[in-house]
Amino acid sequence: MKDRLYLNTHNPNAAAVAKKIGFGIELDDYVYFNTNIDLDEGKTLFDRCVGLIQGCNKLIFHGAILGTDLKMLAEASTSDIIALYNQSFATAEALGINHIVFHSDYIPGHSNRREWLHRSIALWQEYMSDKPENLYIYIENFVDNDPYIMAELCEKINDKRVMLCLDTGHACSNSNVDVADWISILGSFIGHTHIHNNDGNWDYHWPLGKGILDMEQILHLLEAKTLNTTYTIEADYSLSLEWLLAHGFLGGCDYQIDFQ
Template identity: 80%
Template sequence: CTSLIQGCNKLIFHGTILETDLKILAEASSSDIITLCNQSFNTAKALGINHIVFHSDYIPGYSQKKEWLLRSIALWQEYMLDKPPNLHIYIENFVDNDPDIMAELCEKINDTRVKLCLDTGHACANSKVNVGTWISTLGSFIGHAHIHNNDGNWDCHWPLGKGILDMKHILDTFHSKAPNTTYTIEADYLQ
């Protein structure tokens, strides 16, 4: 695999996706999660990649905000303790429905190597807060974005011009509120 990616100057590795099974996620200890994340780190490191995206694993209606926030802050602070200064991680909104908790998470982790990955399709499908507000709220905490469109109900991964999101407005808002953001287009153009 290493030979296939030679010459690529900026690679971002998508780390392990923790469970969406509530029982498994609720029972996972911080050390279990760190072990899984370290597997992703070791794979990325072997490939020469020092940027990794991980899902937040906040589950609205199941996760208790305050408990989840305290646990996540402690988890990411512990995770980054033994990581090299050139490692950057991006915590991605998955089924999250509130940008405020993501902003508070990043602020309280208080590590310049930890930023957020805003997934526009996830925000659109899983939140009543419009994507422009997500961007404005998260602002400089955003380091990377996954951009794609949908119908507002499902995470369809539609092309940028298909769906309910005004992608020009969204990209303008990124440029204004989070100008150093890098992007991955996660759209299925075969539909």
């Protein structure tokens, strides 16, 4: 999996480390930021991100999210979501990135399951209707409490450019369904994976070796059940890379990792 591994720019040093070692970069600087890149604040961030990714040809862009208020997320209109996602697409395109992760806006307890599914299928089909053939979207489980609706969504969107991003930490803290079952149910729909660990109660983004998830089992399942999914470490990358090395997931590496 070493050729499919990405580091997340939440840590300011991660991009430099990724480029030094040869991993990819997942740019998440726009998750909570939706300012036009032509405005002063937007241009400052854009220029900084250009510097972060320069020299790396394996790139993923984490699209902006609508917010963290769950009731507001459940009530967001299709036009608001598409406008936000189009802004993320414009930014990613300007940065030369054609892989984008977007959060699912399914909110258990607020969203009507059938209505949400019907609306979301139409939303993604409309969104992708004017997008280039080489754009790939990964819909990430956020507070989803089971994998079934995600599998049905991806199947019925029926667009090879739209896949799922399994977030192991979100599945662990927001669902009573075992993460191994998420992998079995979602299977080949998984195109990208966010890997981190927690205590099952809160989304702590702990490193791979800390928490209740058996990450060794999970990674072996992902390698067996998916079609070469890519991975982003969304945790302390130094501890997580040490864990991956120790457990044989970066086999064949002939370098000594310098985490500084």
